Amino acid sequence: MKTLKLMMATATALAGLWGAAAPAQAQQLVVATFGGKSPEHMREHIFDAFTADTGIKVEQVIVPGKMLAGMQAQQETGNVQWDLTTSISASDFATMSARGYLADLPADIRTILEKDYAVVRPNGFANKRGALLIVCNKKAVDACPTTAAEFLDVDKFPGTRFMPSFQFLEALAFGAYASGVPADKVFPLDLDRAIAALEKLRPTIAQFYDNSTTARQLLSSGEVQMGLLWNGIPPQILGEGNVNVDLQVSWDGAVTYSQWTAVYNNGPNTETAWKFLKWLNTHPEAVAAYASAEGTDTANKAAFALQTEEIKEWSPVKDHGVPTLPVNTEWYMAAGDTKTKIDEFWKNYIN
Structure with missing residues (x-):
């Protein structure tokens, strides 16, 4: 009560x-x-x-x-x-x-x-x-991940990371694919596997952002070296000639959404x-x-x-030549107890 x-x-x-x-x-x-x-x-x-x-x-x-x-x-x-x-x-x-x-x-x-x-x-x-894709500042690390699996390999590709604070279904889809689930098999989610992948990333996540201005500042300041970023932001960064950022982008495992x-x-x-x-x-x-x-x-x-x-x-x-992952909101809406588990996981994950 x-x-x-x-x-x-x-x-x-x-x-x-x-x-x-x-x-x-x-x-x-x-x-x-x-x-x-x-x-x-x-x-x-x-x-x-x-x-x-x-x-x-x-x-x-x-x-x-x-x-x-x-x-x-x-x-x-x-x-x-x-x-x-x-x-x-x-x-x-x-x-x-x-x-x-x-x-x-x-x-x-x-x-x-x-x-x-x-x-x-x-x-x-x-x-x-929209799409949530991999970005990496080549000026801030020895090597940038070029695939989702490499992004998940925090030992081979060390560095601080970021991702949006509210796109939990997209993050889980990316985690499942990065862990080895084929792109066309990501949904319905193997939730335990997706969560395990994100938990592996969690110690490297310096911040969860909620707007593009914050994301860009984190990259420019060096506080974050790589992460998952909305597809509209990289071309803006690339066009600005920021001396602190040399951006590498990968569409492998990009989660597409509406x-x-x-x-x-x-x-x-x-x-x-x-x-x-x-x-x-x-x-x-x-x-x-x-x-x-x-x-x-x-x-x-x-x-x-x-x-x-x-x-x-x-x-x-556009076909970017690598697998991308359409997010399945219909599956999530009908997921029942699994949906509740996802909600609870994400609330704890970002805090």
């Missing part, structure tokens, strides 16, 4: 904390987003144009790595303050969907979205294709959120500009056609 009371008290405190950041108003949209440069890029390329066209103001709540915890607190206390997000990770989308935190798309909006997006679910759509857009259940401005999704899908140039500023491709077909060849070269859709 004491544990239950403590959990509810914590949820209430979290809901109050995040809710206070963005009070709901008429004709306003409250968007939960990652950190780094993403909020700036969204403002410049999408939200300012949406406001100019509609008069609807957009408030961004920056919660990198805390989107799931924040929404859980709000739903459990009945005090939902966010309307939508354009940046739910695959793992978080699966969890929120399973828990009923996401609103079903109206039929007319789903029909519109299905024309331009390949993956549309009843309560969200995959707006971006980033999702979804509207939250019981949000303060749900009808406004649907208006925004309609507007967004009629402005592919804005979508393309935002994605290109992020250094990534977009899953919007019309917008992808507007992007540069350089962006497309770093897309996970």
Whole structure:
């Protein structure tokens, strides 16, 4: 009973904390987003144009790595303050969907979205294709791993590592493949094997990052020598000529995933959120500009056609000549007791 009371008290405190950041108003949209440069890029390329066209103001709540915890607190206390997000990770989308935190798309909006997006679910759509791949600073180590198996070999390839704090399913998939599971056999996960691989890496992990700015600083400062990084960041680093970083990249065992857009259940401005999704899908140039500023491709077909060849070269859709691993969120959602074990493992792993 004491544990239950403590959990509810914590949820209430979290809901109050995040809710206070963005009070709901008429004709306003409250968007939960990652950190780094993403909020700036969204403002410049999408939200300012949406406001100019509609008069609807957009408030961004920056919660990198805390989107799931924040929404859980709000739903459990009945005090939902966010309307939508354009940046739910695959793992978080699966969890929120399973828990009923996401609103079903109206039929007319789903029909519109299905024309331009390949993956549309009843309560969200995959707006971006991403990959988590191996990077290594050649200036900081004697030798860089070129395969997932080498990355797992912490004795032959010593050095501090990093990975995202919230992409647990992607990390487990990578661990399974790095330990020797064939790419087409990674899912359903051999969870014990995947966990054993990640536990082998754990002593070398200097930090779990939740935004690209932190990841880049860790590489530049030398605090981290190698790790798993989002595919949109290496071309930016390579193009900057940072004297502290000579980046080597490997796509072997890169875990490919979708980033999702979804509207939250019981949000303060749900009808406004649907208006925004309609507007967004009629402005592919804005979508393309935002994605290109992020250094990534977009899953919007019309917008992808507007992007540069350089962006497309770093897309996970391109054949990079080595095995890559599509993350299977459907398996995770149906995993039952195994899902609970994964959740508990990851909570302990990153702390």
